[in-house]
Amino acid sequence: MSETTGRTGGDNRALRAARILGFVAKYRHIAAFSELASAHGNALAPQPGAAPDAEAFVRDLEQLGPAFVKLGQALATRPDLLPPDVHRALGRMHDRVEPQLPYDVVRARIEDSLQVRLTKAFKDFDPEPLGSASLAQVHRARLRDGREVAVKVRRPGIEQVIATDLDILSRLARTADKVTQTGRRVHFADWLDEFHRSLLGELDYCAEARNLERFARHLAPYPGLYVPQPVWSLCAPAVVTMDLVHGRSVLALSGLLRTERDFCGLAADLLRAYLDQTYLHGEIHADPHPGNVLLAGDGRLAVIDLGMIVHVPPQRRERLLKFMLAALDGRGEDAASEAIGVAVRLESFDEVRYRREIGHLVGRYAVRQADDGLAEGSLLIEVVRISVACGLRPPAELGLLGRTLLNLQQVAHALAPQLDIEAVARPHLQRLMRQRLTRSLSLSGLAAESLELQGLLRDGPRKLQALLSLLADNRLQVSVAGLEESRLMEALQKIANRISTGAIASALIMASAIIMRIDTPYTLFGYPALALILFLVACVLGLGLIASALFGDRKAPSRKLPPP
Secondary structure, eight states, X not given: OOHHHHHHHHSOHHHHHHHHHHHHHHTTTSHHHHHHHHHHGGGGOOOSSOOOOHHHHHHHHHHTOHHHHHHHHHHTTOTTTSOHHHHXXXXXXXXXXXXXXXXXXXXXXXXXXXXXXHHHHOSEEEEEEEEEOSSEEEEEEEOTTSOEEEEEEEOTTHXXXXXXXXXXXXXXXXXXXXXXXXXXXXXXXXXXXXXXXXXXXHHOHHHHHHHHXXXXXXXTTOTTEEOOOBOGGGOBTTEEEEEOOOEEEGGGOOHHHHHHSOOHHHHHHHHHHHHHHHHTSOEEESOOOGGGEEEETTSOEEEOOOOOEEEOOHHHHHHHHHHHHHHHHTOHHHHHHHHHHHSEEOTTOOHHHHHHHHHHXXXXXXXXXXXXXXXXXXXXXXXXXXXXXXXXXXXHHHHHHHHHHHHHHHHHHHHOTTOOHHHHHHHHHHHHHHHHHHHHTSHHHHHHHHHHHHHHHHHHHHHHHHHHHHHHTTOOOOOOTTGGGSHHHHHHHHHHHHHHHHHHHHHHHHHHHHHTTSOOSOEETTXXXXXXXXXXXXXHHHHHHHHHHHHTOOOOOOOOOOOO
């Protein structure tokens, strides 16, 4: 068992929570952490010393364990939550190398999962691992038929460690949603639930084996790309056996090899394949960094580590495709409309500002100004940042797609620095759009639309008759859901409270004037004490109303509509 896993498993929940809160306290100056730290008061007291830098933030995040390593990779897709320097440091963060598991532990894990002795399942099994990460360890092996395979084994006890950490994070996220403005805008708890589901999917190695098969089918049109295939008889939720890839990372290619071979075709096919995955098949490989793309000995590019796959619904997929085409053409207004269509509008959403800033961003991207250096991935990352700043909650797929494109651009640049990515992406995206249009006009698509039209024609007269009956009998009722939670109810309550306070103040002034004429032995400054007290209370209430009107009322935002 790794040092991190053993140490985390030994901590009880209280000590673990204290350690996580200590991390928040240390980085209290960073974005939403500052609001959370101030909300906890003395519980997150400032620590002496200079503010830690971004690299220290990443190192400390890695030290917290595997759940936080994956959390850091997920945060790399959310530029709206962290400062730019921390976001860039997280973008360079990959799964850390952990101390290797003892061979006896690995053997017991495989035998318990596969229900077969190791010597019967494999002809040879290398005790020394090929790699050791936070969640798993990979070993080289050989099957009985001589086929070389890689065996990926999940670390024992990692499920309990991650479950404990995510439970603590969920409680912290719910607190942040209640006490911080960023939490109410972003909804950390919902985002963490999505992260939890994604991480559980990565821990299920049967799901990864299915991903390998499915990606191989999707990449079949590109013979230069290769996905290792699983050996289903030797796969289980904690163990996955797949083809062994003999190759090297694209970052390790020498300049001499690039001059001898032209890798532009391979890099272009990789970009097209990932565009197909996203916009045609609706799947995003969340971690295509250079370490997961290998140049095999036969000259093909091998894509490995397909544990983290995010699915994109069809309608959202279509809007993202329209957004990218609008951005490539420099149509900022259309790009803003498509981005709004896939996001959630918050109460503070400033649509005029949003359209203006997205228009400027897309304009800079279209003309390719040298000082901006904007690329497709950077464009999506900036769209996420602008969306949150303007009161719009973008979908998680937008930031994830931006991070994926940035990693792909890094891989493509390592293979072929001279490759024009836009020249590859633009015609392929247009071809994907034509394919979607053709598919919608196919016989199956027209049949589905005909069924919808048939249902409308069949149910329309009955529903119209029911509506007319309600109108004739004066029984039509319209209910507005969520009215009690809206700003309208808040404004009505404020008006009622002010009217009541003003009426009470007026009554107190009239009462004090009447009592002023009554002789009483109790005086204050020569005036009847009760009358003077009532007058002072009325003055306080009146001054409070004036102060509330001057400092509490806000001017209604301008409701300018965009031009048609």
